[in-house]
Amino acid sequence: MTENTRNFDNEAASWDDKPDRVKLAADITFAIRQNVPLSTDMDVLDFGCGTGLLTLALQPYVRFVTGVDSSRGMLAVLQRKINQANLANVKTVLLDLDRGDRLSGSYDLITSSMTLHHIPDIDALFCEFHRILKPSGLIAVADLDPDDGQFHSDNTGVYSFGFDRIMMRDKLARSGFQRISIIDAAHRGKTLSDGSTRQFCVFLATAQKQATGTLRRDCD
Numbered sequence: 001m002t003e004n005t006r007n008f009d010n011e012a013a014s015w016d017d018k019p020d021r022v023k024l025a026a027d028i029t030f031a032i033r034q035n036v037p038l039s040t041d042m043d044v045l046d047f048g049c050g051t052g053l054l055t056l057a058l059q060p061y062v063r064f065v066t067g068v069d070s071s072r073g074m075l076a077v078l079q080r081k082i083n084q085a086n087l088a089n090v091k092t093v094l095l096d097l098d099r100g101d102r103l104s105g106s107y108d109l110i111t112s113s114m115t116l117h118h119i120p121d122i123d124a125l126f127c128e129f130h131r132i133l134k135p136s137g138l139i140a141v142a143d144l145d146p147d148d149g150q151f152h153s154d155n156t157g158v159y160s161f162g163f164d165r166i167m168m169r170d171k172l173a174r175s176g177f178q179r180i181s182i183i184d185a186a187h188r189g190k191t192l193s194d195g196s197t198r199q200f201c202v203f204l205a206t207a208q209k210q211a212t213g214t215l216r217r218d219c220d
């Protein structure tokens, strides 16, 4: 683990204890359901799935969901939930792109909730998403609008203080995605260290993989 890595293992057991966090995941799930045509023939990868707040909420509407995360602790919590509910259409995969691991499989939809800001190289991540999507596959990724570094009380492991939507659109286009749409998905209020409160906006970016053979300027 590098110095700038947040230790999600330590947070896993109590991750779901914060009602605001659970509500945020529910709002993101709602936005995805409103904006992505989910169907029971879809294979989904949820990147940075954590304890599976989004993974498990999507599971009833699709064929199979693979939850990918770099934290053993987070995945252990999710695996417990899978076992308790006896779910046959969800699995966990331990993987850390920062250590050179690569995503595998082939998916109709890739989702991600509040994980992009923990990834140092978003361009490489989007190229990976593009690579493992089936032709015309979709992505639905939710993260913070620019937050001036105020969303987290400790910015260890935070590589982006939110994302500018124009920049996000450009990155997706450069990685080979089309039909890009970015909407408000949720708002989360937080009390800051000076005692003031601030509302943070979370966007949902959806896009479709361009046809094979289309030039992807930023991917090999």
Ligand SMILES: C[S@@+](CC[C@H](N)C(=O)[O-])C[C@H]1O[C@@H](n2cnc3c(N)ncnc32)[C@H](O)[C@@H]1O
Binding pocket: 008, 025, 047, 048, 049, 050, 051, 052, 053, 054, 068, 069, 070, 071, 074, 095, 096, 097, 098, 112, 113, 114, 115, 118, 119
């Ligand atoms: C803020 S949490 C979000 C968890 C979940 N999606 C949610 O909405 O509750 C970010 C997650 O991304 C995972 N993560 C961070 N860096 C990662 C990486 N390089 N590869 C895979 N997962 C990563 C963390 O372990 C953590 O579970």
